[in-house]
Amino acid sequence: MNIIVRYALQGAAYTVFCAIIYFLSTAPAYNYLEADQAEIKLAFKHASKRLHDCTKLTRAELKKLPPNMRKPKSCPRERAVVQVIIHLDGKMIADEKFVPPGLHQDATVFAYSKLPLPVGDHLLSVHMRDSGRSEGADYIKEEHISITPGQAVVIGFDSVHKELKFTY
Amino acid sequence: MEKIRNASNFIVLAIEQWFNRVFSNNLNPFYHLGSLSFYFFWIILVSGIYVFVLFETNVAGAFNSVEYMTNEQWWLAGIMRSLHRYASDAVIITIFLHLWREFSRDRYRGVRWFSWFTGVPTLWIVVMLGISGYWLVWDMLAQYIAIATSELIDWIPLVPGAMVFNFLDGQVSDRFFTLMAFLHLLGLPVMLVFLLWTHVSRISQIDFYPPRALAVGTLLALVILSLLKPAVSHEAAQLTQSPTTLHLDWFYLNIYPLVDILGPGVAWSISTGVTVLLICLPWLPSRGEKPRAEINLEYCNGCGQCAKDCPYGAISMQKRTDGRKYDFEPRMEDSLCTACGICTGSCVSSSPFRMGKDVLISGIEMPWYGANDLREKTKKGLAQLKDDSKIVVYGCENSLGVEKLKDTGTAAVVMPCVGMLPPTLLDYALKNGADGVFITGCRDGDCFQRFGNRWTKARLLGEREPHMLKRTPKEKVVVFWGSKTEFKELSATVKEYRLGLKEGVES
Numbered sequence: 001m002n003i004i005v006r007y008a009l010q011g012a013a014y015t016v017f018c019a020i021i022y023f024l025s026t027a028p029a030y031n032y033l034e035a036d037q038a039e040i041k042l043a044f045k046h047a048s049k050r051l052h053d054c055t056k057l058t059r060a061e062l063k064k065l066p067p068n069m070r071k072p073k074s075c076p077r078e079r080a081v082v083q084v085i086i087h088l089d090g091k092m093i094a095d096e097k098f099v100p101p102g103l104h105q106d107a108t109v110f111a112y113s114k115l116p117l118p119v120g121d122h123l124l125s126v127h128m129r130d131s132g133r134s135e136g137a138d139y140i141k142e143e144h145i146s147i148t149p150g151q152a153v154v155i156g157f158d159s160v161h162k163e164l165k166f167t168y
Numbered sequence: 169m170e171k172i173r174n175a176s177n178f179i180v181l182a183i184e185q186w187f188n189r190v191f192s193n194n195l196n197p198f199y200h201l202g203s204l205s206f207y208f209f210w211i212i213l214v215s216g217i218y219v220f221v222l223f224e225t226n227v228a229g230a231f232n233s234v235e236y237m238t239n240e241q242w243w244l245a246g247i248m249r250s251l252h253r254y255a256s257d258a259v260i261i262t263i264f265l266h267l268w269r270e271f272s273r274d275r276y277r278g279v280r281w282f283s284w285f286t287g288v289p290t291l292w293i294v295v296m297l298g299i300s301g302y303w304l305v306w307d308m309l310a311q312y313i314a315i316a317t318s319e320l321i322d323w324i325p326l327v328p329g330a331m332v333f334n335f336l337d338g339q340v341s342d343r344f345f346t347l348m349a350f351l352h353l354l355g356l357p358v359m360l361v362f363l364l365w366t367h368v369s370r371i372s373q374i375d376f377y378p379p380r381a382l383a384v385g386t387l388l389a390l391v392i393l394s395l396l397k398p399a400v401s402h403e404a405a406q407l408t409q410s411p412t413t414l415h416l417d418w419f420y421l422n423i424y425p426l427v428d429i430l431g432p433g434v435a436w437s438i439s440t441g442v443t444v445l446l447i448c449l450p451w452l453p454s455r456g457e458k459p460r461a462e463i464n465l466e467y468c469n470g471c472g473q474c475a476k477d478c479p480y481g482a483i484s485m486q487k488r489t490d491g492r493k494y495d496f497e498p499r500m501e502d503s504l505c506t507a508c509g510i511c512t513g514s515c516v517s518s519s520p521f522r523m524g525k526d527v528l529i530s531g532i533e534m535p536w537y538g539a540n541d542l543r544e545k546t547k548k549g550l551a552q553l554k555d556d557s558k559i560v561v562y563g564c565e566n567s568l569g570v571e572k573l574k575d576t577g578t579a580a581v582v583m584p585c586v587g588m589l590p591p592t593l594l595d596y597a598l599k600n601g602a603d604g605v606f607i608t609g610c611r612d613g614d615c616f617q618r619f620g621n622r623w624t625k626a627r628l629l630g631e632r633e634p635h636m637l638k639r640t641p642k643e644k645v646v647v648f649w650g651s652k653t654e655f656k657e658l659s660a661t662v663k664e665y666r667l668g669l670k671e672g673v674e675s
Contacts, residue, residue, distance in 0.1 A: 006190055013191070014386070018389050021254050021257045021390075022393060025254065025419065029414065030413070031414075032413075032428065035412055043333060045330070151409060154336050156336075
């Protein structure tokens, strides 16, 4: 093969190599959110209420227990499932349930979920249950929000003031 | 699996053939994928050190320092940053081609399982290095990676699900960011060096550097790419915003869209599934290995040539134990031996002219195929030839099927690797009726057993022990290096050679 042709083909091989590198290092573009979308992030840590109250043990019940485990009260550790229902402009867009982790379902819930949100003005309403109830809500937060493209609205829980909060 | 491997090998060979024509055998990038990967690591290291000098390892300063490099000091820091990125991308290409090629050539099973096995976690570390590198820029892409990585880690049941909360409201802590910087700058590179060392620990005489022309060409190409299309950042990270359009580096960040679309569980399943499959590949199915080479101390003078020639470091020299006058004797590490027979070719005692016992025993040889078998096959092959001009073709079993060349004037002797051929066997063949000898093996630079063709060439040229007898006419020895796809060329060359011999005989 002619040396000039060989060098030209070598140049072409290097060019193809670099073209592949350049192309795949930036393209094809990936749309995480569409241009007219924002995002809701439901994210909080919360220890829900215990499902059962402590009960005083009777003498007969205490007697059944080994001596080193005899306590006057029995306190079941299981906590309630945390349920979060999100409404946008009156329409339900999410109903998430978070089971407390741990062998006894007694640990803190780490709630995390993402939802796309159309840009514009909305009424965002969040209902949260953490006591095992099946009706109503333990916490409610409702707010008119104005959302721009790519905005992240974080629905959190203020464990000090015991209330839901929106950050955006 | 064999069908897949053969089909795959056919494609690789066809590509390599084109590269051989354009780059020559010595500079064929496909023959230097391992050393090219090492070379890219060097570029990454050098460019990374320069970038680190100007980089601020805190959340507030990271993005601006990278922007300074890209826009203000583009003529050096900008180029270094781009080189750092593009060499990192290039290494993924060479690693995957290396993986594909070794699979296609069936060089990942049997004794060679170890390099394959240790190569898979190395790939994980390389990808983690790339991901952590993108994280440090702290732009919108970095923020996306940070959150998606946290989602992946939080999904693991044993890990308390809290990492993602670092990136949701307010500012990311400097401590967390410093941890990432530590991982990228020290933790992961140290692990990578250790794994690379392990990866190559069972082979000898490793080519850490590609040929100079290939190294210069590759660096030049990456520098030109860095000048024409410098690496740039996305907008600065902003935790109250989510990214919309992202220009992902698909070499490293391909897992993240999977996390978004299918969830962390599926992403983990796919990546661990592929990893487990790759790790188990050497045993799907495993290769039944032939018995390893054995040392016959009685015939060994302790010269050490076999230890020098072994491509896998399976032979080492130790103090003589049999009380003979020689200082050293070889010691075999069975788990490293691929039974290629190169040691037999390098042993002076494999000479077919040796007198004494009827059976020729070499100082080192495989119990199933030794120096005596080579001599006997040569003798028997020559005895069967009827033509006026007779030739013996010696070839390896991994490249061209020399058995198909057998006819009334051509005898063929096949061996595990052409490096097994003792040069004096050629003298023997020529002395015992052959008008010429023909040697063929894997393409130059692409020996199945790493160095078989290289050592054979050096032995024939008298540059490496052992060599042919001085009085033997060297023009009667012809070599042809080629791959399975080049049988037609081999056949034509042998025919031409025989025609020349015939004319010589007739005149």
